[in-house]
Amino acid sequence: MDKFSVFSSRLVEKSENFTSGHRACQGCAEALAVRHVMKALGRDTIVAMSTGCMEIISSPLPLTSWRVPWIHNAFENSAAVISGCESGMKAMMRKGKIPAKKINFVAMGGDGATADIGMGALSGALERGHNMVYICYDNEAYMNTGIQRSSSTPYGASTTTSPAGKASIGQRTQKKNMAQIAVAHNIPYVATACSSFPFDLMEKVKRAAETPGAAYVHVLSVCPTGWRIPTQDAIKYGRLAVDSCVFPLYEVIEGKYRLTYKPYKKIPLTEYLKGQGRFRHLTDKEIQLIQQKVDKDYERILRLSEEEE
């Protein structure tokens, strides 16, 4: 707990920068993540958001849920748009056209916008090293258009374009590891987070915003609609994803790994998979194979973190 500047709900910023009244589905853990992220960032923030669930639910003209300056431009370019915002502000402040002020420049997109269509724009922005934070809200498919698979959909998940059938297990490819791709850009800060662990999430977002240069935060965002789980269980499944080590919470500061949450007892993968409609067709044998992959990936992160200690 001493690692957190915010460790109790009483200490959390009370004002809402992403307000209620938006049109997210019941139990949307992604909207919850956005709310926590915006509490951590505060009002002196400019947000560029990719097309997707969070954009659609929060900005039906003439309404808005945003109490910070917010811009949506297209699906694949929020990283480039925020690059422009940051560059423009930097130049104008340097030239004395506007008063100097510390502003957080934050781009946000879903896993499709990040790992698929917007990968080039994101890579370019990270490589150029703009003073920005990119936040990926990963709900593991194109939920906005109706649960189509993305490169961030996990192996074995049934989606509307990777349906499980007699000749297919569902998604036949492994989930693209965006956090590791961000690390490969040698940026000063990369983290994974989940809205089921709000203090950890807020802490990481704050750290990302305080880091000079480009930072990347990958937030697992449970989607009851797409994962086919009861709406009241969104938080539970986020915890299960982390406690089963499917989605470890860690940060990479200047290349140094640190596991920020180590489950007391690693729970079996099947606990995480069994209640989700998207995985219900998986056999015990298939789950065992996936378990091996999860163990291997987690061991790697654990090893990297221990090497640093």
Place this chain on the structure above:
Amino acid sequence: MARQRKGIEVSIAMADAVAQANVDVIAAYPITPQTHIVEHLSEIVANGELDAEYVPVESEHSAMSVCCGSSAVGARTFTSTSSQGLALMAEIFYIAASMRLPMVMALANRSLSGPLSIWNDHTDTMMVRDAGWIHVFVENGQECYDNVFCGYRISEDPSVMLPLAINLDGFILTHMIEPVIYEDNETIRKYLPDVRMKNALHPDNPVSMGCFAMPEIYTEAQMNREQGILNSYPTIIKAWKEWGDLTGRYYHPIETYRTEDAEYCIVTMGSYGETAMEVVDALREEGEKVGVVKIRLWRPFPFEDFRRAVEGKKSLIVVDRAISFGGPGGPVALELRSALYGRPNAPAIVNYVAGLAGRDVARSDFRKIILEGKAKASKGETEGFTLYGLRG
């Protein structure tokens, strides 16, 4: 910088103008024949002669996206592209106009693939004709230089707030060394002061930009764009007038040459205007009653100016630089036919598509086009178009 006349490559002059306009952000991706403009700008920034952020993006799509972000925070923004680059950024090109984001683009016109070609025509710009940008065509180096300043004046005007493209013919202009009069910085500052845009993104005044629209409001949003670009017309006239008063160089939406007593005219857009003028001079000596009509302002299209310019003419020979496949002719002829449709005593229109992908159209070719076109008009052969110089 003091006022001076230089012999200089047009791309360099254009880059110097951008620096004199004191832009804040330049985002561009290299593509022939635009490269000399952005190369020189990056050099100016690297030498500390212009305090700006040069953002070397990874694609044209991101170039336009960066420009949208920087314009949204109120920074003066410049970009430049050509052909495939424009095609790649087309999605965001439309969005920039719909979000009413002022910026200036040097669009070094080049043919679109395929087959791949780096040379000049107008197929790239015609692709984005309907995007809602203001489009200006220039004819020589001086016009490129001047219209950078006029461009920002128009684009950033609170009653306009629209992006503006300066169309300059690739190679024919970009790589040509021409005499250009540079105005002194004081004149520029007077004409183009630094402005702070209203409703820019800033934490002190949070606004949401780029909200999505349901069917019950999308139509109204489109009308707002249409109204915006129509409203830009008086601002454009004013900006050109004031520039003329300051420098002695006046610009008009439609420009004419020896048309007063002309019976028929050749209509051009872009750098072909200068060659056409020379040919018209020669034909005049032979007793041909011919003139040149040049379209400078392509969007918003100056219908009234055009109709006035061609009133009483028997025929117009329109030289297009792009094809609308399976359509009624080149895009310029199509536009002019629409402008005159149903009008009593409207001139007949004969359409040529010439100079695709930089194929040279020499004075002798213009002469042939004009005389052949005149004959066609008199015989009533005004349907469709002729692809000039097509080898059998």
